[in-house]
Structure formats: structure tokens, C-alpha cells
Amino acid sequence: MKLRILIGILLVCTWPLLAIAQSGRGGSAEPSVPRLGDIMNAAQLRHMKLWFAGKARNWDLAANELRLISASLEDAATLYTGIPVTNVTTMSAPIQSLSAVVEAKDSGRFARAFGELTSGCNTCHQSMGRGFVVMRLPTEQPFSNQVFQPQAKP
Numbered sequence: 001m002k003l004r005i006l007i008g009i010l011l012v013c014t015w016p017l018l019a020i021a022q023s024g025r026g027g028s029a030e031p032s033v034p035r036l037g038d039i040m041n042a043a044q045l046r047h048m049k050l051w052f053a054g055k056a057r058n059w060d061l062a063a064n065e066l067r068l069i070s071a072s073l074e075d076a077a078t079l080y081t082g083i084p085v086t087n088v089t090t091m092s093a094p095i096q097s098l099s100a101v102v103e104a105k106d107s108g109r110f111a112r113a114f115g116e117l118t119s120g121c122n123t124c125h126q127s128m129g130r131g132f133v134v135m136r137l138p139t140e141q142p143f144s145n146q147v148f149q150p151q152a153k154p
């Protein structure tokens with residue numbers, strides 16, 4: 001008898017908490033929008049991976065990283081309408097030329113094309129009052145858990 005009362009009290013007390021937790025967990029079907037800074041952080045990682053993939057002449061990986069960077073920038077532009085369209089479109093030229101270099105597996109032109117992409121990142125940061133976020137060519141390879149050398153195709 002005592003136990004049933006105790007369980008009853010517990011249920012009554014925790015019921016409102018459960019209700020709050022559930023409503024907070026997406027009572028509405030709104031998908032959560034990633035923060036712009038988080039989209040950019042992902043772009044930063046891929047920017048770095050792209051560099052090391054290109055240096056290792058792993059063109060499949062480089063193409064993939066470049067595709068993901070473009071997707072991140074597209075997401076930023078669609079989700080954050082405050083970003084001026086011209087800031088996004090100015091990225092398309094460096095992305096296209098880097099994409100051509102990667103497709104041509106042209107190591108000789110890779111560093112310059114990558115540099116142009118990087119300048120594009122910085123141009124937008126400067127024009128949006130984020131001139132303190134300065135991207136540059138990566139130096140040390142920090143990814144000890146990923147292989148950048150091209151793998152033999154099965």
C-alpha cells in the first residue's frame with residue numbers, strides 16, 4: 001500500500017516534467033537549423049582536409065571535400081538570408097577553377113587554386129564584419145585518424 005502511494009506521488013510529480021521535456025524535444029515538427037558558426041566550422045575542417053587530400057594527390061577525396069564545402073556554403077546562403085547573395089556567388093569562380101584542377105589531377109595548379117578559394121573565404125569574412133576570422137593554407141596535418149593517401153582501387 002505504501003509503495004503504491006509512493007509511486008502515485010512520483011508519477012504526479014514527474015508528469016509535468018515529462019510533458020515539458022517532450023514539448024521541448026520537438027512537439028512541433030520544425031527541423032533544427034544549424035548555427036552559421038557550426039556550418040562554417042564544418043567548412044573549415046573540409047577546407048583543411050581538401051588541402052591534405054590535394055597534397056597527397058588523392059583526387060577522389062579532394063573532389064569529395066570540395067563538394068562538401070560547396071554544400072556547406074549553399075546551406076549557409078539558404079538558411080541565413082542575411083548573407084548577401086553576391087558574397088556567395090563570388091565563391092563560385094574559385095570553386096569552379098579548383099574543381100577543374102582536381103578533375104584534371106593537376107598538382108602543379110592545386111596550391112594556387114586552393115589559395116584563391118581561401119581568399120574567397122576571407123573576402124566574405126571581411127565584408128561581413130568578420131575580418132577577424134582569417135583562413136590560410138594549412139601547415140600541419142592534424143588528422144591522425146584519417147588516411148589521406150589514395151587507396152588502391154579494388
Ligand code: HEC
Pocket residue numbers: 036037038040041043044047069073083087088091117118120121122124125128130133135
Ligand atoms: C558568404 C560569406 C562567407 C563565406 C563565403 C565564408 N564564410 Fe566563414 N563565416 C561567415 C560568417 C558570417 C561567419 C560568422 C558566423 C558567426 O559568427 O555566427 C563566418 C565564420 C567562419 C568561421 C568561424 C567559426 C567559429 O566557430 O569560430 C570559420 C572557421 C569560417 N567562417 C570558415 C570559412 C571557410 C573555411 C570558408 C571558405 C571555404 C568560409 N568560411 C567562407 C561568412 C562566410
